[in-house]
Amino acid sequence: MLTAQENELLCRVEGKAPMGQLMRRHWTPVCLIEEVSEPDGKPVKARLFGEDLVVFRDTEGRVGVMDEYCPHRRASLVFGRNENCGLRCLYHGWKMDVHGNVLEMVSEPAASGMAQKVRHLAYPTREWGGFVWAYMGPADNVPEFQPPPWAPTADARVTIAKAIIACNWAQILEGAIDSAHSSSLHSSDMVPARGDSAKATGSLWLRPSTDKAPRLQVERAAYGFRYAALRRPIQNAAQNDYVRSTVFVAPATALIPPNNLYNVANINVPMDDTHTAFYFMAWGHPSQVPDTDSWRKFLGQQIGIDLDETYRPLRNRDNHFWQDRVAMKAGNFTGITGFPNQDIAMWVTMGPIADRTHERLGASDMAIVEFRKQMLEAVRAFEAGAAAIGTGDTAIPASVCSFQAIVPKTTDWRAFDARYVWDSEQPALEPSYSTGTANS
Numbered sequence: 001m002l003t004a005q006e007n008e009l010l011c012r013v014e015g016k017a018p019m020g021q022l023m024r025r026h027w028t029p030v031c032l033i034e035e036v037s038e039p040d041g042k043p044v045k046a047r048l049f050g051e052d053l054v055v056f057r058d059t060e061g062r063v064g065v066m067d068e069y070c071p072h073r074r075a076s077l078v079f080g081r082n083e084n085c086g087l088r089c090l091y092h093g094w095k096m097d098v099h100g101n102v103l104e105m106v107s108e109p110a111a112s113g114m115a116q117k118v119r120h121l122a123y124p125t126r127e128w129g130g131f132v133w134a135y136m137g138p139a140d141n142v143p144e145f146q147p148p149p150w151a152p153t154a155d156a157r158v159t160i161a162k163a164i165i166a167c168n169w170a171q172i173l174e175g176a177i178d179s180a181h182s183s184s185l186h187s188s189d190m191v192p193a194r195g196d197s198a199k200a201t202g203s204l205w206l207r208p209s210t211d212k213a214p215r216l217q218v219e220r221a222a223y224g225f226r227y228a229a230l231r232r233p234i235q236n237a238a239q240n241d242y243v244r245s246t247v248f249v250a251p252a253t254a255l256i257p258p259n260n261l262y263n264v265a266n267i268n269v270p271m272d273d274t275h276t277a278f279y280f281m282a283w284g285h286p287s288q289v290p291d292t293d294s295w296r297k298f299l300g301q302q303i304g305i306d307l308d309e310t311y312r313p314l315r316n317r318d319n320h321f322w323q324d325r326v327a328m329k330a331g332n333f334t335g336i337t338g339f340p341n342q343d344i345a346m347w348v349t350m351g352p353i354a355d356r357t358h359e360r361l362g363a364s365d366m367a368i369v370e371f372r373k374q375m376l377e378a379v380r381a382f383e384a385g386a387a388a389i390g391t392g393d394t395a396i397p398a399s400v401c402s403f404q405a406i407v408p409k410t411t412d413w414r415a416f417d418a419r420y421v422w423d424s425e426q427p428a429l430e431p432s433y434s435t436g437t438a439n440s
Contacts, residue, residue: 002356006376011168011353013270014050018379020270021137023251024049025388027145029131029269029279030065031055032162034292036132043087045078047271048136053123054078055132056098059085064098065134067121071102096120130158130281149247149255149396150265150283152420157286161301163278163340164311167347169252169270170375171354172278175343176254176266177246177371179229180364183212185346186339188332194234198244198404200259202298208233208406209242216366219414223396224248224389225374227367228413233406243413244404248371250378250390257404258421261288264402274352277311280340285422300338313344321345 002010013020028048035044036057043056045068052068054077062085068076070089077096081088086103088095093106100122102115123134124142129151135142151158165172175181182190193199193206200206214229226247233242247255256264262284269277280299282289296302307313315321321336321344328335336342361369378389390396403418 001359001361002372004357006372007353007356009379010372010376011170012273013169014273018383019251019375020049022379022382022388023270024135024137025143025391026137026251027126027133027135027143029267029277030125030134031132032160033127033130033132036063040082043078043080043082045076047275048134049270050272051136053134054080054087056082056087058082058087058098062098063125063127063132064096064100065123065125065132066096066098066100070094071096071118071120072105096122098122098125129156129283130160131279143391146395148253148267149249149398149401150253150263150267150281152398155286156283157289158281158283159289159292159295161280161296161299161340162311163280163301163307163313163344164271165276165278165313165344165347166274166352167276167350168274168353169268169276171347171350172268172276172343173248173252173254174368174371175347176256176268177227177248177367178365179216179227179244179246179257179367180212180214181346183214183231185334185342188334189339189342192234196406198257198259200261202294205259207242208235210234211242214244214364216364217413218366218370220370220374221396221400222389222394223400224250225367225370226400226402227370230413236406240406240408241413242404243407243416245402245413245416245418246367247396247400247402248367249396250375251388255402257402258284259404261421262290263420278340278344284420288421298338299340301340306338306341313341315341315344317348 030046031044036055039057039061040059043054046053046055053065054068055065057063070077072094073091075089075091077087080090086095086097095104097103100120102118105115108114123136126133126145190205190207192210195208198207209231211231214231216227216229218225218227229244231242233240244257252268254266258264262282266280271277282295300306324335334342382388401418401420407416
């Protein structure tokens with residue numbers, strides 16, 4: 001458990017909150033590229049670290065991320081005209097480009113020179129791996145953009161599901177790095193099966209273990225940590241362990257153990273103290289990664305079916321997350337369709353910010369304890385003048401990855417030759433995993 005003060009330090013991200021300031025030293029996803037794919041298209045509202053933003057693609061295809069509110073009278077630019085390489089406020093016609101330069105002030109006399117004296121708040125941007133990224137830290141020290149470990153090269157296919165979750169980022173992140181919960185919460189979707197690895201179908205992930213009580217081992221690193229959940233495999237349990245190794249990449253990314261076809265990751269972007277943009281990615285070789293429609297259908301994260309047009313889940317606490325008690329009596333463990341929706345139900349019912357002062361943690365919570373300890377140490381060091389964790393020389397090496405495998409007991413998982421799933425042989429896929437145009 002944490003003290004109330006430690007919980008506040010860990011969770012709060014708005015304004016001058018130290019954790020939010022630490023996170024601003026990283027390039028951060030603002031929205032999906034697909035949301036602003038059209039030049040001169042509809043501007044998109046975004047929110048990061050308690051700050052309201054507008055995102056738009058101009059006539060020449062450049063993406064801007066700016067303060068949502070016009071510098072003149074603070075009307076919302078989300079409703080503005082996106083035209084002729086700038087975003088024009090409807091109120092008095094002020095027009096800004098993607099860099100925050102004021103191009104026109106039609107309500108002001110040309111001779112006033114006011115346009116040259118005003119600059120709107122805009123952030124550096126980059127497009128990569130299906131996302132629009134922004135750097136929201138100090139403007140005089142913008143770091144070079146580095147591809148994230150789940151989109152290491154331009155030829156990697158990245159498929160993304162997005163949901164806006166009404167709770168704090170830290171309890172979502174803790175769920176992502178918690179291997180123990182999958183054996184219960186996701187037991188109807190991650191089904192034990194004989195085999196030598198986890199395998200994916202269009203509706204299930206098959207795992208070669210029935211063990212619900214993993215033994216956890218943690219290895220701390222400068223970028224975060226990785227840990228192994230060791231379980232008894234269905235076959236040859238005397239000689240082998242079934243190892244699922246998860247990687248926490250500070251401040252808010254989890255590299256989840258892959259299946260036989262593709263790699264999995266999520267990133268949890270704090271919108272404010274009590275709302276998080278949750279992104280769940282499948283990535284890898286273009287021939288093996290599900291297309292966007294298939295991935296979102298598999299996860300139960302389809303817009304118009306599971307989510308509204310703003311990516312907010314239609315399942316909620318008031319409608320019991322569409323829980324099917326008849327299905328539960330028939331054998332389904334949760335009665336909730338789509339394993340991210342099972343997670344969301346747990347995260348949201350903890351409250352907007354989980355109260356960690358009344359927890360009772362056990363041996364299977366070792367990764368949770370390490371996450372809290374490391375991030376609290378990191379934010380205190382940052383307050384004292386140290387660089388933000390996971391930046392510069394402390395960024396994650398390209399060789400570090402999550403993995404799942406049957407490993408001989410004589411082999412230390414830390415020394416296991418782990419590699420991302422990437423098969424250029426183009427294996428046959430399940431019919432529901434058709435591959436269309438890559439979303440990258």
